[in-house]
Amino acid sequence: MDQAPRDAFDHADPLRRLTLDELRLRTSMKWRTYPDDVLPLWVAEMDVPLAAPVVRAITEAVARGDTGYPSGTAYARALADFARARWGWTGLAVERTAIVPDVMLGVVEMLKLVTGPGDPVVVNCPVYPPFYQFVTHMDRRVVEAPLGEDLRIDFTVLEGAFRHAAAGGGRAAYLLCSPHNPTGTVHSAEELAAVAALADRYGVRVVADEIHAPVVALDATFVPYLSVPGGERGLSLMSASKAWNLAGLKAALAVAGPAAADDLARLPEEVSHGPSHVGILAHTAALQDGGDWLDALRGGLDDNRRLLADLLAERLPTVHYRPAEGTFLAWLDCRPLGLGDDPAAVFLDRGRVAFSSGPLFGTGGAGHLRLNLATSPELLTEAVRRMTVAVA
Structure with a gap:
């Protein structure tokens, strides 16, 4: 009899549900890395209760x-x-x-299938730090192809990186x-098709980390790489972990395009022993029945993007922030503040x-920081207040 009220919460913004005192009871990395006087808006954990189906x-x-x-x-x-329901993609077999x-870990296994020791792996920087760590630890070498000033793929730069890598x-x-x-850039279908064409021209295999795929703005559209023309030779990694805050319940899926099925078939069987069974049950429930919760989250993130833009414009107007269409992260250019290469260290101190x-x-x-938007409006406001105090 009490199930309907709990599920009704899945229609409400989950970012507004928990207090700071409740969050500080958590024992995960986000809340235990720093002392209690530090407000943590860093690692990609969200300040939300779990969806009821999960x-x-x-x-x-x-x-x-x-x-x-x-x-x-x-x-x-x-x-x-x-x-199929969210992206209109019927090709996920x-x-x-x-x-x-x-x-x-799925990225590592896919790269093992399509490259060998010492081979190059191209990345668009600035990019998620484990891309560097995992690639180099598996004895591959990183080739950088920096994003353009608009924070989108620069295809002239990317082609140069592909040419060098090949x-x-x-x-x-x-x-x-x-x-x-x-x-937070959401690549368009045209951009992804252009990636596929370049990759085919230079014989470069594409491995796509699409972990944030479900977390896009309400008016944005995510396009799976394997769905675009030329993406058939690609390999993708997907998971419910970011969208439903399930990082501690380990599980993900490797997905092959039709022309990459033979590559995926060579994946060692023992790799499938690593995911958590309970994690798989949780991720499955999220994808099947967590849509209302996800859409409420997406609406709350839209609100937080607007709030952050307004707060920075009012209190730190020289900090450059371009609200993004995807993820729950914000990339701030703090170079005008003159805080050196690592402004995050200054704001922490x-x-x-x-x-x-x-x-x-x-x-x-350098000169930038990444802020985690997946928190309450009150904590986001407090974070910008602390930033303002730090540079006063």
Whole structure:
């Protein structure tokens, strides 16, 4: 009898549901890395309660002791249904998917399939720092193709990077971040088709990290890379973890285009042992039944993007911020403040507010910081107040 009121909350903005005192009870990285006097708006965890269908899936699994090894294709079928309903994409074939522990470990496995030791991997910087860490740790080398001033793919630069990567005679890959982290750029169908054409011309294999795919503005449209002309040879990694705040419940899916099915078939069977069975149940429930919660979140993020733009215009007008169409992240150009290469360090020291440091994102990151928008309007307002105090 009490289920309907709980589910009714899934229509309300989840970013407005939790107080700071409630959030500080959490024991995850976001809330335990810094002392209690620091307001954390850095790592990509959201300040939200879980969607009701996800809570049910987890609690029911625990109640029946269903905590063994993962099995079946329910996660892939749920993603295929979600892709069809949300993106109009009917080409996600369950038989061309594989469960992997998480997106970045899945990226590693896909790169192992299409490149060898010492081979180049092109990235668009500034970009998610683990792109550098995981690629170099697996004995590949990063080739940077910086984004343009508009924070979109610069195709002249990208072609130069592809040409350089292909010149060595080995196998080259392009690790595409879509939507892009940290800028929040949502690549258009035309841009992705142009990527596919360039990749085909230079023999570069595309591996797409599409973890933020469900988290776009209400008036924006995400386009799966594998859905565009020429994307058939691509490999994609997808997950419900970012959109429904499930990072601690490990599970992701590798998806192959039709011309990459043989590559995915070579994935070692033991890789599928890494995901959490309970995680898969949670991710499946999110994709199947978490749409109302997701749309409420997307509306709240739209509000926060506008709020941040207004706050910065009023209090820190020299900081450049371009509200993005995707992710729950904001990329701030703080160079006019004269705080050096790492303004996040200054705001942490002087303002006791934690952001992600721009230099970690590679070329183009100096003088910038990444702010996590997935918090309440009150905490976002307090963060900008602390920034203002720090530079007063």
